[in-house]
Amino acid sequence: xxxxxxxxxxxxxxxxxxxxxxxxxxxxxxxxxxxxxxxxxxxxxxxxxxxxxxxxxxxxxxxxxxxxxxxxxxxxxxxxxxxxxxxxxxxxxxxxxxxxxxxxxxxxxxxxxxxxxxxxxxxxxxxxxxxxxxxxxxxxxxxxxxxxxxxxxxxxxxxxxxxxxxxxxxxxxxxxxxxxxxxxxxxxxxxxxxxxxxxxxxxxxxxxxxxxxxxxxxxxxxxxxxxxxxxxxxxxxxxxxxxxxxxxxxxxxxxxxxxxxxxxxxxxxxxxxxxxxxxxxxxxxxxxxxxxxxxxxxxxxxxxxxxxxxxxxxxxxxxxxxxxxxxxxxxxxxxxxxxxxxxxxxxxxxxxxxxxxxxxxxxxxxxxxxxxxxxxxxxxxxxxxxxxxxxxxxxxxxxxxxxxxxxxxxxxxxxxxxxxxxxxxxxxxxxxxxxxxxxxxxxxxxxxxxxxxxxxxxxxxxxxxxxxxxxxxxxxxxxxxxxxxxxxxxxxxxxxxxxxxxxxxxxxxxxxxxxxxxxxxxxxxxxxxxxxxxxxxxxxxxxxxxxxxxxxxxxxxxxxxxxxxxxxxxxxxxxxx
Numbered sequence: 001x002x003x004x005x006x007x008x009x010x011x012x013x014x015x016x017x018x019x020x021x022x023x024x025x026x027x028x029x030x031x032x033x034x035x036x037x038x039x040x041x042x043x044x045x046x047x048x049x050x051x052x053x054x055x056x057x058x059x060x061x062x063x064x065x066x067x068x069x070x071x072x073x074x075x076x077x078x079x080x081x082x083x084x085x086x087x088x089x090x091x092x093x094x095x096x097x098x099x100x101x102x103x104x105x106x107x108x109x110x111x112x113x114x115x116x117x118x119x120x121x122x123x124x125x126x127x128x129x130x131x132x133x134x135x136x137x138x139x140x141x142x143x144x145x146x147x148x149x150x151x152x153x154x155x156x157x158x159x160x161x162x163x164x165x166x167x168x169x170x171x172x173x174x175x176x177x178x179x180x181x182x183x184x185x186x187x188x189x190x191x192x193x194x195x196x197x198x199x200x201x202x203x204x205x206x207x208x209x210x211x212x213x214x215x216x217x218x219x220x221x222x223x224x225x226x227x228x229x230x231x232x233x234x235x236x237x238x239x240x241x242x243x244x245x246x247x248x249x250x251x252x253x254x255x256x257x258x259x260x261x262x263x264x265x266x267x268x269x270x271x272x273x274x275x276x277x278x279x280x281x282x283x284x285x286x287x288x289x290x291x292x293x294x295x296x297x298x299x300x301x302x303x304x305x306x307x308x309x310x311x312x313x314x315x316x317x318x319x320x321x322x323x324x325x326x327x328x329x330x331x332x333x334x335x336x337x338x339x340x341x342x343x344x345x346x347x348x349x350x351x352x353x354x355x356x357x358x359x360x361x362x363x364x365x366x367x368x369x370x371x372x373x374x375x376x377x378x379x380x381x382x383x384x385x386x387x388x389x390x391x392x393x394x395x396x397x398x399x400x401x402x403x404x405x406x407x408x409x410x411x412x413x414x415x416x417x418x419x420x421x422x423x424x425x426x427x428x429x430x431x432x433x434x435x436x437x438x439x440x441x442x443x444x445x446x447x448x449x450x451x452x453x454x455x456x457x458x459x460x461x462x463x464x465x466x467x468x469x470x471x472x473x474x475x476x477x478x479x480x481x482x483x484x485x486x487x488x489x490x491x492x493x494x495x496x497x498x499x500x501x502x503x504x505x506x507x508x509x510x511x512x513x514x515x516x517x518x519x520x521x522x523x524x525x526x527x528x529x530x531x532x533x534x535x536x537x538x539x540x541x542x543x544x545x546x547x548x549x550x551x552x553x554x555x556x557x558x559x560x561x562x563x564x565x566x567x568x569x570x571x572x573x574x575x576x577x
Contacts, residue, residue: 035059038104045111051104168452257295257395259418262326262350263287269302276306277313277322286325286524292348294415296395304388308352308411311385315356315409323353325524331398331414334545342398347414353526354410359403367401388413402520402541404492410520435549436462439556440481443467444474444489444502445518450541454488457545458552471497475505483510486556491519491526516555518543 039052072080218225266285274283305324312322329349336344359367368389392399392413403409441463445451451467458465466481468474471493478484487506489499503515519526520541539551 045107047107055101055104257297259293260296260298260301261291261293262301262348263291265298265301266305266324266326266350269305273305273309276309280319281313281316282321284321284323284524286323288327290328291326292328292346292417294348295418296415297391300391304391304413305350305352307385307388312352312354312356312409315354315358320355323524325351325353329414332546339398341393346417347398348417349412349414351410351412353408355408358405358407358409360405364401364403407492435553438462438464439485440464440466441486441488441552442474442477442481442484444471444487444493444499446470446490446494454548457548461549470495471499471502474502478506478510483513486514486516486552488516488518488552491517514555516552
């Protein structure tokens with residue numbers, strides 16, 4: 001700014017040409033336009049706006065000097081103009097203009113540099129923000145994908161849980177239907193056999209009396225005739241005995257219930273039973289002190305025990321051991337809910353256990369059916385267990401059979417406690433609930449329903465539960481878990497490894513492992529048949545939720561090496577060899 005005007009003004013002073021003067025005037029106009037543009041461009045800069053008036057004043061002074069020289073040249077001639085230039089040689093108003101312009105340019109250059117720096121920083125921030133936004137977008141996308149997968153998984157889990165719940169409900173319904181069908185079948189058989197037995201009794205009555213009359217009136221000395229008549233009477237008596245058993249099964253036999261101490265009854269039968277069993281079978285009785293009295297027909301109970309002993313003897317053809325055990329027990333609402341004929345309450349129990357060949361589940365399910373037998377033809381009528389079943393049911397009791405092939409059989413007879421004798425015997429306390437504290441338990445049980453029930457009960461009590469169906473899978477589970485606090489195992493397991501073998505191997509690897517056994521056999525039969533050592537922790541099937549809770553809590557809270565008897569160990573006295 002100013003340099004072009006300076007050159008055009010000097011060119012006019014030298015040449016006096018009008019074209020040069022016009023150019024000078026155009027340059028002056030352009031200078032003022034540039035100044036106005038500069039003012040507009042620096043409106044956002046207070047410092048530059050303060051400098052503009054000074055620059056305009058300096059520029060006006062300089063342009064005034066230039067115009068004065070042009071005017072002198074036009075009116076007085078070139079010589080006068082030269083004299084004026086010489087007179088003002090020491091003045092340089094353009095320098096002031098240049099300095100103000102330079103200052104303005106420096107300020108703008110600094111602002112430009114600052115803005116470029118800020119722009120670069122802003123661009124960098126924008127890039128970072130873009131990068132962060134991209135990362136956040138990807139993260140949100142991943143989170144959205146994860147939430148979608150989680151929702152899908154939860155939906156699938158809920159669906160599986162619903163299906164599992166439906167499956168369990170169906171199984172429970174099927175079990176209930178099976179139990180009801182079994183009950184209805186036994187009721188139908190009872191009605192049928194009862195009617196048949198009554199008719200046979202009438203027929204046998206007539207036949208026996210007729211034979212007796214003939215026997216009295218025959219005066220022939222032919223002994224063969226009398227022998228045939230005696231044979232007819234003996235078989236008539238046998239037929240009458242068979243009908244009596246049928247009546248017992250149908251629960252139509254006349255009973256004579258009376259307060260009975262089953263301990264005394266078992267003791268009184270000991271010699272008879274030893275004679276019945278023979279020398280190859282050892283007899284042991286384990287009788288609980290303070291056994292509750294019951295109201296039963298003593299002769300029918302004796303018959304039931306004899307029938308069970310005979311069946312046990314036949315299941316041990318070479319040799320074996322028979323254990324008769326008594327105890328007080330409590331069947332709770334949960335157990336009664338799965339056994340339609342059972343009323344929750346206190347019961348006295350007598351169990352007959354053998355170490356014989358055992359039965360499959362299919363055979364055990366039919367064991368109480370009349371005329372069903374696995375014995376050879378001519379060795380049994382198939383009515384022994386039917387008499388036991390009918391007698392117990394007619395006495396308002398409950399009978400439970402537990403058997404496994406190769407592990408013997410236990411039959412438990414439950415009779416309601418006699419209410420009138422409540423003050424004569426000590427009351428067995430119902431086990432209290434025991435809750436878990438997050439301890440880990442491995443349940444080993446080959447029966448799927450029992451395993452599922454046990455797992456659910458323990459989970460509800462606050463334990464962490466894993467399950468296995470046999471010893472091999474149990475050891476694999478223990479390795480994966482790194483051990484557990486308690487091993488809860490059935491004594492009889494499939495696949496060639498018993499519960500005792502499993503516990504021994506598990507405690508060899510984890511010496512501090514606690515072990516609780518369970519079995520459907522009576523306590524002393526499972527111990528004294530040589531399958532468990534005395535003093536082991538054991539809970540018998542069928543167990544209730546409260547008894548399981550108390551037993552598990554006791555085993556976890558007590559050192560197995562400490563002496564003493566815990567809850568569930570009912571002291572008794574043993575007799576026999």
